[in-house]
Amino acid sequence: MTQTRRGCPVSHTEYGEDSELYGHYALIDAEREASRFHFNDTRPRGFWMVQRYEDVLEGFQKHDVWTTSARSALNPESGIALLPQDLNGQDHAKLRRVLNPFFSPAAVKRTESLAHERCVELIEEVRPKGRCDFVAEFAIRYPTDLFLALLGLPVSDGDFFLPWSETLFQGFFGGDPAETAEAKRKILEYFDTAVNERRAAPRDPKTDMVSRLIEARIDGEPLTQDDILTICMTLMLAGLDTTRSALGYMFTHLATHEDDRRGIIDRPERVPAAVEEFLRLYPLVFQAGREVHEDTDFHGVPLAKGDVVWLGIASANRDPRKYPDPDRFVLGREGVNQNLAFGAGPHRCLGMHLARLELAVVLREWHARIPDYRVEPGVRLTERGGQLTMPTLPLEWEV
Amino acid sequence: MRLSIDADRCMGHGRCYSMAEGLLSDDEEGFVAERGRVIEVPAELLADAREAAAACPEGAIALLDSASAADA
Ligand code: SF4
Numbered sequence: 054m055t056q057t058r059r060g061c062p063v064s065h066t067e068y069g070e071d072s073e074l075y076g077h078y079a080l081i082d083a084e085r086e087a088s089r090f091h092f093n094d095t096r097p098r099g100f101w102m103v104q105r106y107e108d109v110l111e112g113f114q115k116h117d118v119w120t121t122s123a124r125s126a127l128n129p130e131s132g133i134a135l136l137p138q139d140l141n142g143q144d145h146a147k148l149r150r151v152l153n154p155f156f157s158p159a160a161v162k163r164t165e166s167l168a169h170e171r172c173v174e175l176i177e178e179v180r181p182k183g184r185c186d187f188v189a190e191f192a193i194r195y196p197t198d199l200f201l202a203l204l205g206l207p208v209s210d211g212d213f214f215l216p217w218s219e220t221l222f223q224g225f226f227g228g229d230p231a232e233t234a235e236a237k238r239k240i241l242e243y244f245d246t247a248v249n250e251r252r253a254a255p256r257d258p259k260t261d262m263v264s265r266l267i268e269a270r271i272d273g274e275p276l277t278q279d280d281i282l283t284i285c286m287t288l289m290l291a292g293l294d295t296t297r298s299a300l301g302y303m304f305t306h307l308a309t310h311e312d313d314r315r316g317i318i319d320r321p322e323r324v325p326a327a328v329e330e331f332l333r334l335y336p337l338v339f340q341a342g343r344e345v346h347e348d349t350d351f352h353g354v355p356l357a358k359g360d361v362v363w364l365g366i367a368s369a370n371r372d373p374r375k376y377p378d379p380d381r382f383v384l385g386r387e388g389v390n391q392n393l394a395f396g397a398g399p400h401r402c403l404g405m406h407l408a409r410l411e412l413a414v415v416l417r418e419w420h421a422r423i424p425d426y427r428v429e430p431g432v433r434l435t436e437r438g439g440q441l442t443m444p445t446l447p448l449e450w451e452v
Numbered sequence: 453m454r455l456s457i458d459a460d461r462c463m464g465h466g467r468c469y470s471m472a473e474g475l476l477s478d479d480e481e482g483f484v485a486e487r488g489r490v491i492e493v494p495a496e497l498l499a500d501a502r503e504a505a506a507a508c509p510e511g512a513i514a515l516l517d518s519a520s521a522a523d524a
Contacts, residue, residue, distance in 0.1 A: 110509065153481035158466055160480075390467040390507035397509050401463050406482060 057092075059355050064091040064102065067438075068340070069127050074305065074434040077339060077441055078367060082380075085368045090354050093126075093363065100126035100342070100361040101354060104368040106375035106393070108352065112343065112364045113397035116141065119343035119362055121400060126342040126363035127439055133224060133237065135287040136280060138400060145399060151269045151276075152284070152403060155262050161406045163260070164203065168414045171198050171208075176422050184429065184449040188301050192446075196296035196411060200289055205261050206247055214243070215293075221286075222294050222440075237286075244285040248278065292404050294442060295337060296411055301443035302335035303412070304419075306382065308428050308448060313382055318424045321417050326384050328412045332370075333392035334382055337441040339367035341396055369393045426450035454516045455501050459488035461512035471507045472500035490516070 056063040066080050084091055085104040093100050103112045112119060120141045123129035137148040154160060175195055179185040197211040197218075217236040224233030251263045258265040266281045276284075307314040317327055345360040356362070370392045371379040395402035402408070428434070429447040436443055455475070457468075464483040469476040475497045479485040493501045493515075505513040 114510070150481065153464065153483075157480050157482035158470075158478050388506065390471065391509040393509065395465075397463065397465075399463055401465060406466060 058094075058099075059092070061090050061092040061101065061354055062088045064093045065095060066093065067095050069095075069438045071435055071437050071444075074436050074443065077436065077438060078371065078380075081339065081365065081368045082371060085365065085372065089352070096127060096129075096361075098129055098361050100129075100363045101351075101356065102126075102363040102365060102368075103351070104365040104372075106369040106372040109364050109366065109369035109393060110397055112351075112362060113341075113393070113400070115343075116398045116400065118345065118347040118349060120346055121343065122346075123342040123344035123361045125439075126340055126361050129342055129344065129361050131224065132230070133221070133233075133290075134283050135290070136283045137403070138287060147271045149399070149403070151265070151271065155265065156403050156405075156407055158406050161410050164199070164407065165410060165414070167202055168199055168411055169418065171195060171202075172414050172418045173422075176419055180423055181452060183452040184447065187304055187446040187448045188297060188443055189445065192300035192304075193293065193297040195300075195415065196293050199411065200292050204247070204263060204285065204288075205251075205256065210243075214240075218289055218293055222290060240286055240289070241282050244282045245278070248281055248285070288404070291402070292407070294440065296408060298337035298440070298442035299331065299335065299408070299412060300415060301446050302337065302441075303331045303416070304448065305428065305434065305443065305446060306331070306335070308426055310382065314420070314424075316384065317416060318420045321420070323384055324413045324416045325409070326389075327416060328409055329389045329392070330382055330384060330386060331412070332394040332409075333376065333386070333389055334370070334380075335441075336367045336370050336392070336394040338394070338396075339441055340365055364396075366393050366396070423450050453493045453498060453501065454490050455493050455505065456490040456514050456516060457484055457487040458512045458514070461510045462487040462508075463510050463512075465509050467507035467509065468504040468513055472497065472504040475500050476504060487512070 064084055066084060068077060089105060091102040093102055103109055121138055124138060125131065137145055137152065140148060172195060175191055179190055185191060193215065194211060197215055198208045201208050201210055217240050220232050220236035221240065248263055252267055255267065256264045258268045266276055266284060269276055316323060341364045343362045343364060345356045345358060345362060348358055349356050373379050375388065395405040426448045429449050432447050434443060462483055464481060466478060466482050469478050469484050477485045501515060505515050
């Protein structure tokens with residue numbers, strides 16, 4: 054007998070576990086096509102799965118009653134504060150106004166030469182070897198270095214920084230709480246030192262983010278030290294794992310689709326369109342959570358105050374109602390710019406312009422230097438659940 | 453043809469001005485600078501205007517046919 058909850062079919066699909074590569078997308082596709090909405094009971098609070106493009110977009114835009122008090126449907130009580138994400142309404146808008154200028158297209162352009170430089174250095178480091186674990190040796194180092202540089206911190210700190218951010222990240226999806234707390238403490242301590250150094254010797258707040266956070270006023274009040282540290286940590290969590298994951302999926306695709314790779318090698322001007330289509334096809338943040346703050350009826354599903362909602366980003370991006378033949382990579386696809394990889398509504402990803410730039414730089418520079426490569430034969434590729442990432446991607450090429 | 457950008461709906465995705473550089477521009481927060489306005493679209497930028505409207509994830513951009521707007 055089919056179970057239902059408040060009229061919705063009940064799903065027992067577990068999205069937090071590791072799987073074969075692309076396993077999660079297959080689950081998502083199957084559920085979206087089985088029913089417009091589901092109630093998923095794999096978590097103590099359970100969550101309502103909103104899955105189709107139009108519904109997910111509408112969900113993001115209902116920010117006044119569906120708030121970010123739950124940011125992930127899989128772990129609504131992560132215990133890690135994030136700013137500005139945790140804020141809603143006017144408080145959120147005010148802090149975004151402080152941060153947005155650092156992430157605007159114009160500001161991001163200023164980072165381009167740095168991204169380019171760092172990218173080329175890292176590629177040249179692996180190129181003579183004829184092989185590398187693309188994830189560990191390139192895809193995570195690149196955004197980590199850029200993040201540190203963006204904050205005005207030494208790029209060499211990446212080496213000890215990285216394990217902390219990994220541990221902390223696991224905490225979002227139910228990792229060991231004690232380890233998570235310890236990693237969080239170390240990161241905050243590191244940022245605390247950096248912020249205090251800036252307080253003693255401020256730089257130009259137009260180009261130095263920490264200096265900007267120190268001098269910023271909201272309703273006449275400076276940001277507290279704690280809030281500044283939380284913001285730094287949020288930017289780190291938001292920018293590193295995501296970029297690494299996106300690169301892993303993009304390069305797996307290109308290593309296994311000769312025609313698509315040729316298309317980029319021969320016509321580098323197609324890179325921005327390719328980035329957009331990759332974001333649509335492989336959105337690694339496959340869901341966002343929201344908490345319902347008012348009893349509402351959502352297209353026939355009666356939601357109660359306190360319910361958790363799953364906004365299915367990957368589900369929307371691969372919805373055949375929006376994108377015909379959604380599992381195919383199609384350059385210049387209609388509506389690709391409307392994909393929800395970065396969310397929508399006021400909480401849309403702050404770093405989306407930076408992310409697009411970082412990814413475009415890699416596609417251009419890598420293919421100019423290592424145009425032909427393949428996944429090492431015999432390797433079984435997997436992906437981590439919760440927020441998709443590939444633990445490893447061994448690539449090889451002729452030297 | 454005219455193009456209008458709803459200031460309340462615009463969330464600063466920046467897809468519109470990346471598609472239609474000759475028509476729209478960005479402000480320093482990454483929002484489209486023309487939001488909240490109705491602008492006249494020169495004939496040679498019609499295709500750009502259509503692309504910009506179709507690129508906005510928030511549905512903030514509307515194209516208004518000048519003739520029918522005047523009739524209404
Ligand atoms: S694409 Fe839409 S939301 Fe983004 S800046 Fe343009 S009008 Fe605003």
